[in-house]
Amino acid sequence: MWDAHQAAINVGLSKFSGILFYSSDVERNFTTDFLTAIEFCKAAIYRPFFESSTNFLVGYSHRLLMEQDRVILTSNFSIREKALMNAVKFISEINEVTGGAYNISDAYPPLWQESPGQFSDYKIENGNAASPRRHVAPSPLPIHFGWQYHTGRLADPTQKTDCGYTSGAHLCISVDSWWAAFNYYLSAMPFLAAIDSGIMGISSDNVTFLPPSKDQMNFCYNISSCRSSFPEAMKKWNEFYQHVQSHSSSFEDLLKYLWAAHVSSSQAAHKNFDNRLKYYSKQEADFESNWALFVDYLAPPLFPSTLMRTHEFQKGLPTRMLVSGDKGHFIRDFTNLQNIVLFALSFLHKVHKYTGTLSFIVWETVMKLKVARNLFQEILEFSLHYFN
Structure with missing residues (x-):
């Protein structure tokens, strides 16, 4: 069903993408963002039953968007209408941040x-x-x-x-x-x-x-x-x-x-x-503690844990439970990336422990700078692609 729906959308886009007579730039942007959101619905295998479709349409804006709706929605929009418009905007920004890489069938x-x-x-x-x-x-x-x-x-x-x-x-x-x-x-x-x-x-x-x-x-x-x-x-x-x-x-x-x-x-x-x-085994328990600490360190840089980022990142996580025979951080049946991730998580835990959380305080302070947050995300993504 979704394949047929997308084929019809593609035909429509090829014929009407040049249309310029929107009520406003805000309405035009919402329309293009909404089409992107529809593609995400297809990817998520959304099932548009009558009940869910009816509930969905309740949240669709009851009028065309105007320029004054660009920043603050006027009072005659309901909570559900505001929620839908923000969800569409959110999905569009995710798509932009990931460079359009949302082919999630494998994820x-x-x-x-x-x-x-x-x-x-x-x-x-x-x-x-x-x-x-x-x-x-x-x-x-x-x-x-x-x-x-x-x-x-x-x-x-x-x-x-x-x-x-x-x-x-x-x-x-x-x-x-x-x-x-x-x-x-x-x-x-x-x-x-x-x-x-x-x-x-x-x-x-x-x-x-x-x-x-x-x-x-x-x-x-x-x-x-x-x-x-x-x-x-x-x-x-x-x-x-x-x-x-x-x-x-x-x-x-x-x-x-x-x-x-x-x-x-x-x-x-x-x-x-x-x-x-x-x-758990000591190795698995240590990994669990190290992983939880690492996630805490992801909060200050406001790491955007989108679906595809999470899917790619998890290629570096162990593919089985760690057991007592797993010595060090170079486990034979793990990939190089998985062993590097285990080593990095363990190293972060040691630094955090021996500095008495000072490392986290410094990290929080540095990550208040947007340039630092962007640099961290670029380094992390580069490292994942390089070692993967």
Whole structure:
């Protein structure tokens, strides 16, 4: 269906791309950005069912855009209209930042096509949309989730159950997995905060996640419990969504608030789940700690973790769990890039530890300069392409 749709779009573009009679430059830019967003919908295998299409059209602007809409949207646009226009703008900027490299068919996370295509596809219990703990897969980091799934990092690290193993319940996500616990804080909380902000047009009373089989007190399951248990993280995510709805927010503004919210959720997860590192080999536990620290260092430069960037970067991550026999940072069945990444993460952890976090403070200060942020991103991307 999407191939036929895109073919029709391509024919239309070839015939009408020279049309100049738009109501304003703002309307013309929105039209071209919207066509780019449609291509992303195709890539994500978006399923335009009647219900989801109807909800989508509710957010489409009810009039042509004028020059005065360039910076601040006028009051006669609804929250959902503002959200759609900012989402289209956000996608366009991602496309521009990545140089149009959004051929993501190879980057799809596992089970992407089988995942729910709209909110109503989720299980309903007692009038509420409920999702069991093991099924909380729709994460803001689906590509990273896919790497965890493929490499066995969502399986039971205690090996007391068959949860997550190929020979057993391979779709199961273990409640004892350090990675899975972090995923929950970085997916469930942002999702509930999005509902709370009103950006999704869903009643906050209708969404509840079902608790896991153990450690229930470490998680939150609806908006009120998340607000109560993790007020700072929920506040940060709400601030992010408020700026998503603001037409004046730039791509860098959104990255700033996104990373602030991400770090807040991550800090909360550290407090509750670092004790699970004991379930892993020393090599794997060290890698997990080093990886989490590296992600913290990605926040000050406002690293744009777009889908394709994440897909390319993950080629440098280990393709299996680290075991006690993995000595040093030159593991024979890993690529040169994967061994270099392991060495770099370990080196960063040692510098951070021996400087008493001074290195992070200096890093934050330097990364306040835009030229420094741009230089870091260029060096990182060059290194990945060179060693890959």
